[in-house]
Amino acid sequence: MTETEISLLRRIAAKDRKAFEALYHRYDRRLFAFILKLTxxxxxxxxxxNDVLLAIWKGAGGYDAxxxxxxxxxxxAYHKALKAVARREPEPTGELESEPVERDEPExxxxxxxxxxxxxxxxxxxxxxxxxxxxxxYYYGLTYQEIAEIMGCPVNTVKTRMFHARRRLREIxxxxxxxxxxxKESR
Amino acid sequence: xxxxxxxxxxxxxxxxxxxxxxxxxxxxGERRTVESHLAECPRCREEMVACQxxxxxxxxxxxxxxxxxxxxxxxxxxxxxxxxRDHGRGWLRALLAPWHGLASSVRATPPLARGALVAQLLLxxxxxxxxxxxxxxxxxxxxxxxxxxxxxxxxxxxxxxxPAAARLRLVFAEGTTEKEARDLLLGIRGQIVAGPSALGVYxxxxxxxxxxxxxxxxxxxxxxRVSLAEPAVGP
Numbered sequence: 429m430t431e432t433e434i435s436l437l438r439r440i441a442a443k444d445r446k447a448f449e450a451l452y453h454r455y456d457r458r459l460f461a462f463i464l465k466l467t468x469x470x471x472x473x474x475x476x477x478n479d480v481l482l483a484i485w486k487g488a489g490g491y492d493a494x495x496x497x498x499x500x501x502x503x504x505a506y507h508k509a510l511k512a513v514a515r516r517e518p519e520p521t522g523e524l525e526s527e528p529v530e531r532d533e534p535e536x537x538x539x540x541x542x543x544x545x546x547x548x549x550x551x552x553x554x555x556x557x558x559x560x561x562x563x564x565x566y567y568y569g570l571t572y573q574e575i576a577e578i579m580g581c582p583v584n585t586v587k588t589r590m591f592h593a594r595r596r597l598r599e600i601x602x603x604x605x606x607x608x609x610x611x612k613e614s615r
Numbered sequence: 616x617x618x619x620x621x622x623x624x625x626x627x628x629x630x631x632x633x634x635x636x637x638x639x640x641x642x643x644g645e646r647r648t649v650e651s652h653l654a655e656c657p658r659c660r661e662e663m664v665a666c667q668x669x670x671x672x673x674x675x676x677x678x679x680x681x682x683x684x685x686x687x688x689x690x691x692x693x694x695x696x697x698x699x700r701d702h703g704r705g706w707l708r709a710l711l712a713p714w715h716g717l718a719s720s721v722r723a724t725p726p727l728a729r730g731a732l733v734a735q736l737l738l739x740x741x742x743x744x745x746x747x748x749x750x751x752x753x754x755x756x757x758x759x760x761x762x763x764x765x766x767x768x769x770x771x772x773x774x775x776x777x778p779a780a781a782r783l784r785l786v787f788a789e790g791t792t793e794k795e796a797r798d799l800l801l802g803i804r805g806q807i808v809a810g811p812s813a814l815g816v817y818x819x820x821x822x823x824x825x826x827x828x829x830x831x832x833x834x835x836x837x838x839x840r841v842s843l844a845e846p847a848v849g850p
Contacts, residue, residue: 445692449793452688474687481691482698544676566670571640572632587631594634594662597669 433497441489448485455498456481458568459505465563466509468552469516476512480505495577502564503578510556550600558593561586625652629659637666686787686796686817690807780820781828782808782847783835787817791840799840803831818847 433454439447459480464473483504491500551559560579564570572590576583629652635641636649653659785805787796800806803821810817821831828846835844 449688452691453793456687477687478691478694482694485695547672547676562669563673565634565638566673567676569638569640572635590634591631594666594669598665601669 434491434493437484437488437491437497437500440485441491451484452481455501459501462502462505462563462568463509465551465567466506466556466560467513468548468559469513472512472516476505476509479512480508483508496574499570499574499577502568502570503580506560506578507580513556547601550597553600554593554596555589558589558596561589562593562597565590626656626659629653629656630662633659633663633666634670637663637670686793686800686807688793689797689800781823781831782818782820783828783832784843784845784847785817785819785835785841786843788840788842795840799835799838803835805831 433451436447436451440451456477459477460473463476463480464470467473467476480501484501487504491497495503551562554562557579561575564575564578565572570578572583572586576586579586625648629649632641632645632649636646641649653663783805787799800819803819803826805819805821807817808820821828826834832844832846835841
């Protein structure tokens with residue numbers, strides 16, 4: 429799979445649209461979710477996503493295969509997302525969960541949205557960097573080395589961001605059983 | 616260094632690694648270190664459970680992420696075309712947008728051969744001049760061949776101006792490919808103007824002429840690749 433993605437990126441560097449479409453289908457949903465999770469800004473996601481995909485189309489020649497293609501791609505998404513958010517802050521509505529809910533939404537989906545709302549509210553109290561580490565670790569299952577590469581920072585910074593994120597989430601989400609007993613840990 | 620200090624340092628190190636122990640990405644040596652410390656540290660065991668719960672909660676929100684939307688690719692390709700057109704090479708494609716397959720073959724042709732192909736296609740440029748009446752016309756790709764082409768956003772008050780465009784909400788069925796979505800849109804001369812929303816709803820603009828919106832909607836609803844087609848009420 430990784431091998432194929434490397435060759436896809438090479439073909440994209442040669443302006444092969446079919447390869448770009450294939451890569452798009454592999455990454456579109458993941459990147460959409462990643463950017464949304466990172467920014468909590470539904471109003472910005474598509475614009476950022478398009479910028480990321482365009483950057484891949486234009487910059488695939490710069491991919492040197494030293495990291496996994498996904499790491500390279502998520503690195504672009506991370507930096508584009510942070511830049512876009514920095515340009516736009518503060519949020520116009522402030523509430524991600526103010527998104528309109530479709531009337532005929534099934535109950536199971538509503539329950540998930542509710543969980544997502546609570547969790548989203550807690551995650552929004554984190555800095556973008558802390559949130560990014562949490563999402564990349566738990567949602568995307570990345571190694572801390574990969575996260576460091578994506579964020580362009582030392583691995584210890586990743587661990588420190590995660591440390592503070594965990595402590596903050598423990599304070600906010602005791603009801604979710606994420607309280608642990610070890611809020612005493614300090615750094 | 617005392618044993619207590621050494622233990623404290625190990626404890627801190629393991630504490631920091633727990634999220635990646637839980638997500639299963641630690642290398643063997645680190646994993647073994649974590650496991651042997653967990654066996655003797657109740658605080659870390661408790662924290663590990665907390666990390667697991669957080670991970671589960673975060674992964675459960677996966678379903679609210681929108682499903683893949685092939686139509687976004689269509690729009691993205693348009694943007695790439697626009698950018699390349701801005702670089703002075705892609706302008707011909709704008710004229711050829713109605714013949715999408717043909718335009719694709721231009722793209723797929725090596726640059727030298729492309730020159731020859733483009734020369735032949737220049738014969739079509741006379742038609743293209745119809746499309747180049749103003750900046751708005753060139754910006755909007757023509758969705759289908761139309762002998763008497765009018766853009767949707769035309770503000771010219773001439774009598775030939777078609778009725779205002781109509782908007783509808785469209786949701787593609789799961790698994791719809793980019794080509795299927797594009798064909799569907801071409802079939803109704805529709806253009807995505809907004810979306811997808813978090814729930815995957817696109818807002819599509821269609822010319823109100825010649826078909827009334829109701830006809831377009833019933834056509835769409837009959838398509839297996841459309842799971843929802845409704846007139847747009849709001850903006």
